[in-house]
Amino acid sequence: MQLELISTRRCPFVQRSVITLNHKGIEHQMTFIDLDDPPDWFHDISPFGKVPLLRVDNDAVIFESAVINEFLDDITPGQLHPADPLQRAINKSWIEFGGSCCSLTFQIMVAPDQQSFASQVAELSANLGRVEAVLGDGPFFNGSEFALIDAAYAPIFIRLDIFRDLLDLHITDALPKVHDWQENLLALPEVQAARVPELADLFRQLISSRNAYAQARL
Numbered sequence: 081m082q083l084e085l086i087s088t089r090r091c092p093f094v095q096r097s098v099i100t101l102n103h104k105g106i107e108h109q110m111t112f113i114d115l116d117d118p119p120d121w122f123h124d125i126s127p128f129g130k131v132p133l134l135r136v137d138n139d140a141v142i143f144e145s146a147v148i149n150e151f152l153d154d155i156t157p158g159q160l161h162p163a164d165p166l167q168r169a170i171n172k173s174w175i176e177f178g179g180s181c182c183s184l185t186f187q188i189m190v191a192p193d194q195q196s197f198a199s200q201v202a203e204l205s206a207n208l209g210r211v212e213a214v215l216g217d218g219p220f221f222n223g224s225e226f227a228l229i230d231a232a233y234a235p236i237f238i239r240l241d242i243f244r245d246l247l248d249l250h251i252t253d254a255l256p257k258v259h260d261w262q263e264n265l266l267a268l269p270e271v272q273a274a275r276v277p278e279l280a281d282l283f284r285q286l287i288s289s290r291n292a293y294a295q296a297r298l
């Protein structure tokens with residue numbers, strides 16, 4: 081099976097799938113596009129005009145990072161969702177919640193003024209506070225085994241790690257379990273490999289191009 085991940089370097093949802101591909105050692109091709117000026121073929125195959133997309137055998141297209149990750153898991157040995165149906169459903173619920181946290185990391189960068197910046201930071205802190213309340217002793221969400229939910233949250237932690245230096249923002253310092261989970265995920269080679277070296281520069285460019293409030297903190 082030939083797998084092509086259609087991607088951008090800055091997207092946290094893409095990183096969810098890259099981490100899963102890396103973790104499972106799945107052979108694939110990466111195709112980067114410019115979302116500000118996407119090629120015509122992208123419009124033809126992407127129902128929402130969003131990345132990531134997984135193109136299979138240069139034909140079928142799968143979208144939504146959580147669904148792509150489940151497919152990648154299904155076609156390879158060793159399952160990354162809990163076997164128990166209830167635990168699996170709980171993981172999927174929190175993966176969905178993680179999507180809103182990914183979006184908030186973007187909203188923090190592009191917030192036009194101090195008030196909206198503070199309100200996005202407060203919302204992300206509150207969301208991660210909810211995650212803190214359900215986390216166990218780690219090292220991963222479900223305990224000792226890395227799962228798709230870890231791949232889903234790692235891109236948030238990559239961003240929060242960059243925000244420490246870039247924006248002097250320390251959201252997880254007040255959340256000890258989330259903080260430990262973040263450190264455990266950031267230490268994984270599959271997570272490090274998903275973080276393109278120029279990511280902080282890409283964030284800096286985004287903030288400047290939007291003339292966002294965060295510019296004052298760079």
Ligand SMILES: N[C@@H](CCC(=O)N[C@@H](CS)C(=O)NCC(=O)O)C(=O)O
Pocket residue numbers: 090091092093094115128129130131132143144145146179
């Ligand atoms: N729920 C989607 C979200 C994907 C998403 O929002 N991707 C962003 C880039 S990070 C995108 O393609 N935005 C383009 C647009 O909204 O036009 C997923 O999990 O894959």
